[in-house]
Amino acid sequence: MRLYADVHRTRRNREGCRITYSTDGVSFRHVDGFAEIPAGPGDQLFVDTIPIQHTDDVIYLLRRGVEVYYLRRLTLTEKIREEFKLPKTARGDVRALMRIDDRWFRRVTEDFLVLRRMILAYRSLLKTHQQLLNKYRALSGAERNILRPAINSLEEQMDEMARQIAVEAGVRYPAYNRLVDELGIGGRIDAMEALAELIVYLESSKGWRKTRNLVGLFKPIRGRKKIYDGRLRKALQRLTASANNIPSLQLTARMEKEMLLRVWRIYRMEALGRLAMPAQG
Secondary structure (H helix, E strand, C coil), X not given: CEEEEEEEECCCCXXXXXXXXXXXXXXXXXXXXXXXXXXXCCCEEEECCCCHHHHHHHHHHHHCCCEEEEECCCHHHHHHHHHXXXXXCHHHHHHHHHCCCHHHEEECCHHHHHHHHHHHHHHHHHHXXXXXXXXXXXXXXXXXXXXXXXXXXXXXXXXXXXXXXXXXXXXXXXXXXXXHHHHCXXXXXXXXXXXXXXXHHCCCCCCHHHHHHHCCCCCXXXXXXCCXXXXXXXXXXXXXXXXXXXXXXXXXXXXXXXXXXXXXXXXXXXXXXXXXXXXXX
């Protein structure tokens, strides 16, 4: 059985989420969490997005034998809705999802969801850190002294979170530890965290061209907006700069491309090697 679900914020406080789902685009039901969706072993759930606070519920579905897929590009929902003149409602979005080709959905695993939650937390710390640094640079000496302890504390939290991400990635992704060794970034916690981000979002089934396009390493078509994962591109830049021992300002697209190619090749070889291994029994 296939189910399609749209996740939208509640009107009450805009913090909670409400899920509208359907199997046929005619009858709809509403739940507050993924665990409430009546899906079982072998069923497939296609969803527009997976909010971070719903991670445990989705893992529960996976352990129950449900295949879960999320939309790679949210703008597709709006495009399909406009094309088929569907209403801008939860039901309209569900019907739009049902018209999107399967190739635009990514199947999630527990490993992916666990690391994704940690990475999103790290990105939040990173964003706050950058904001504080910008304010710090704009202040005078006395005012800087007041803000400096907060920045130091945040940097300690970032380092601790990055260490946890590196450990978790090493346990869940066999290629990760091999890459850390071959890239020579052992002990460089910022580079190890950036590598983990790339590993989590790469897919062994995707070819080099699609992997390169994912981070924006391609020439844009004239007149069209260049669409790619900007946060993943920043992770690649952090990894490339750290691995080459150079400031980020000295980075070139060629250096980033070479780094991504090394990561992709090793990751793909590791994945194909594991797929080729005979089953133990």
